[in-house]
Amino acid sequence: MTDTMTDSWRPGDSKRATDAMIRVDQAGEYGATRIYAGQLAVLGDRHPAARAIHHMAAQEERHRAFFDRMIAERGVRPTILQPLWNVAGFALGAVTAAIGPDAAMACTAAVETEIDKHYSEQLEILGASDPELSAAIVDFQAEEVEHRDHALAAGAENAFGYPVLSGLIRLGCKVAIAAAKRI
Numbered sequence: 001m002t003d004t005m006t007d008s009w010r011p012g013d014s015k016r017a018t019d020a021m022i023r024v025d026q027a028g029e030y031g032a033t034r035i036y037a038g039q040l041a042v043l044g045d046r047h048p049a050a051r052a053i054h055h056m057a058a059q060e061e062r063h064r065a066f067f068d069r070m071i072a073e074r075g076v077r078p079t080i081l082q083p084l085w086n087v088a089g090f091a092l093g094a095v096t097a098a099i100g101p102d103a104a105m106a107c108t109a110a111v112e113t114e115i116d117k118h119y120s121e122q123l124e125i126l127g128a129s130d131p132e133l134s135a136a137i138v139d140f141q142a143e144e145v146e147h148r149d150h151a152l153a154a155g156a157e158n159a160f161g162y163p164v165l166s167g168l169i170r171l172g173c174k175v176a177i178a179a180a181k182r183i
Contacts, residue, residue, distance in 0.1 A: 018130055019076045020181045021122050025137075026067030027079045027180040028115065028173075031089040032060040035111065038093025039104045049101050049154065056108070056147045063140045070133070079180045088176075092169070099160065105151040106159035110169035112148035116141060118177055 036057035043050055071078050079085075096107035119141040126134045159165055 014129055017125060018133060019074070021126075021133065022067055022070045022074065022076045023079055024118075024177055024180040025122075026064065026071055027082065027085055028118075028177065029060055029064035029067055029140075030082060031085040031176065032111065032115075033057060033064055034086055034089025035093035035107065036060060038090040038095075039097040039107075040093075041090070042094050042097035043101065043104065047101065049104065052150060052154065053104075056150070059143045059147070063136075063143070066136055066140075079183055081179060081183055085176070085180075092172075096165075102155040102159040103165065105154045105156035106162055106165050107169055108151035109148050109156040110166040111173055112144045112151065113166075114170050114173035114177075115144045116148065118173075119144065 036053050039053050040050060040057070043053070045054075070076065092107060093104070097104040119137050123134060123137055123141075126137070128134070156162065156166075
């Protein structure tokens, strides 16, 4: 299996690489906002997890707004898959929340685990070539790790079938990242 990160983000083509990073990051942050919207639609505002989910959703919205701005300012082509992320993200959030609060937290932990890895790979590729993008990724990565750690502390690993559920969600994230880089 080839490394999709280096296949589409070659150091010699920094404009293409940063465009792909911005495109996939914007799509991912949009998807995250939809996951939290789905969770809140099922759990409601009065559920004990709602306050934390609202907090995480607000941070994801701030991340998405940054990448929206980057897309506009730098003339980056956004992914045409956004309608899919809209539905898939909301459905993933709603289904995991319907299974139960632990499954909703398992979803968050799985997604944020992959995003942490994804952002680390991007930072390695970027080096010092794009300080604005690198600084944002460092900031956002710290918040994503905070989300993952909160989800684990809130019972993610107690979800029924956690290893399978987490593995499937992480695989879905990897597929979504690879698709958004190119499409």
